[in-house]
Amino acid sequence: MEFLQDTLVLSRIQFALTAIFHMLWPILTTGMAIYLVIVEGLWLRTRNPDYYHHARFWAKLYVLNFGIGVASGVPMEFQFGTNWGPFSEAVGDFFGSILGFEASMAFMLEAGFLGIMLFGWERVPPVMHYLSTIMVAFGANLSTFWILTANSWMQTPAGGEVVEGKFVVSDYFQAIFNPFMVNSVAHTFLATLETSLFVIGGISAWYLLRGRHPQFFNRSLKIALAATIAVAPLQIYVGHLNGEQVYERQPTKLAAMEAQWETIPAGQTAPWSVLALPNVAAERNDWELSIPNGLGYILELKPTLSKPVLGLKEWQPEDRPSMVGLVYYAFRIMVGVGFFFAGLMGVTVIQWLRGKLSPEEIGKQRLLLWSWMFAGPLGYLAVESGWIVRCVGRQPWVVYGEIRTADAVSNVPPGNVAGSLTMFILVYSLLFVAALYFGSRIIRKGPNLDRPLPGAITDLATNPAEHSPDSRPAEAK
Structure with a gap:
């Protein structure tokens, strides 16, 4: 139990715990907000009450995730002052302002319009309500932008230099648009959207398997499926x-991701390790299953490498990631889930084209529906695994190549960190149980299809046929 006497190790464990737990909730809010924009837009365009009920039902799960996300996210950011004081002092001029933008610009925008989105159906005009839903979605994803900007800068610091232990900004926009930023934001945006789509699809599949509201959840599954046609391949x-x-900028991380101990020179082919048992102490893999020439195709889409892949032995142990096995398998979990999603999307599209997803036929596709239910939680696993690769693979640097993690931790007694870690475990466990309880209640209860429509268009309730898609003028279809 020596780790209980190590402030650095305890602080890293605490931040990992709070980050992994907190991330569970924004994943769904950022992606589901876009789904709410889609269904409310369809409701306004078609005047089909079914879309209105979709907006009301899925918004319940949205607000539950939003609440838990706020409760778990605020304590996480305080750790920059309590556990990582030297880091905050060194990079606060840039890093602190970015987190400030996230709170004041993105979170406040999302929170400010959330009340209108939830309770404004009878109080504001339909267009204003739709604008509020758009602002909620925009704020949620703007938050992702600022968080990924800060984290990307930690991966590829730019726009200044460290002078006497403090990062001095010379070009603020260069720091924001650092080399990793664009792809990192895109990758995370697609990950949250893809996860949300498969959660919605998985919940819809649960209802369809039980024959509850088949028309309603057949529609939500198809909307999710239509979106994944674009999202799943693009994410890969x-x-x-x-x-x-x-490959280009973080060779130590790549070596850990591939458990590559020996350097592969340029101009050679290299196998890709599918499964392995890394042995850090012996600096080798005790066992390995690999595909010939696979690494070249993965890195450069050709068998022969144009640049060398440096092995972990090129660096001293203190200058490379120590948890090679964790990074190695987290990467494979993330990639495996991504390809599973793409495959499931492809199979489901084929069944759709064959007419097997109609409300009358979809209940017979039990294996397909079970697959969607199985896929529901996998997105969370992929996102968390990706962040493990991203952050654990960056070690031993908190700011890659500039500031070591060991130099960034606060000088506080280990007992204090252990005490706060224990409290986080207890409180977050209670929050998790509460989220599961209330989430399951929302799902078990299902949508309220008898809910009155907003007063501005109550005529739909008395004569919905006039507003059905088939009754609209040809130019409106």
Whole structure:
């Protein structure tokens, strides 16, 4: 139990715990907000009450995730002052302002319009309500932009230099638009959206398997599926672009991701390790299953490498990631889930084209529906695994190549960190149980399809046929 006497280790464990737990909730709010924009837009365009009920039902899950996300996110940011004081002092001029932008610009925008989105259906005009939903979605994803900007800067610091232990900004925009920023923001945006789509699809599949509201949840599954047709392949492509950047700028991380101990010179082919058992102490893999020439195709889309892939032995142990096995398997989990999503999307599209997703037929596709239910939580696993690769693979640097993690931790007694870590475990466990309880209640209860429509268009309730898609003029279809 020596780690209980190590402030650095305890602080890293605490930040990892709070970050992993907090991330569970914004994943769904950022992606589901876009889904709410889609269904409310369809409601305004078609005047089909079904879309209105979709907006009301899924918004319940949105606000639950938003609340838990706020409760878990605020304490996480305080750790920059309590546990990582030297880091905050060194990079606060840039890093602190970026987090300030996230809170004042993005979070406040999302929170400010959230009340109108939830309770304004009878109080504001439909266009104003829709604008509020758009602002909520924009604020949620703007938050992702600022958080990823800060984290990307830690991966590829730019726009200044460290002078006497303090990062001095010379070009603020260069720091914001650092080399990793664009691809990192795109990759995370697609990850949250893809995860949300498969959660919505998985919940819809649960209802369809039980024969509850088949028309309603057949529609939500198809909307999610239609969006994944674009999102799933694009996410794989953007993930590849991120891998290329790691290949170019973070060779130690790439070596850990591939458990590559020996350097592979340029001009040679290299196998890709599918599974392995890394042995850090012996600096080798005790066992390995690999695909010939696979690494070249993954990194450069060709068998022969144009640049060397440096092995972990090129660096001293203190200058490279120590948890090689964790980084290695987290990367494979992330990639595996991404390809599973793309495959499931492809199979489901084929069944859709065959007419097997109609409300009358979809209940018979039990294996397909079970697959969507199974896929529901996998997105969370992929996102968390990706962040493990991103942050654990960056070690031993908190700011890559500039500031070591060991130099960034606050000088506080280990007992204090252990005490706060224990409290976080207890409180976050209670929050998790509460989220599962209230989330399951929302899902078990299901949508309220008898809810009155907003007063501005109550005529739909008395004569919905006049507003059905088939009754609209040809120019409106």
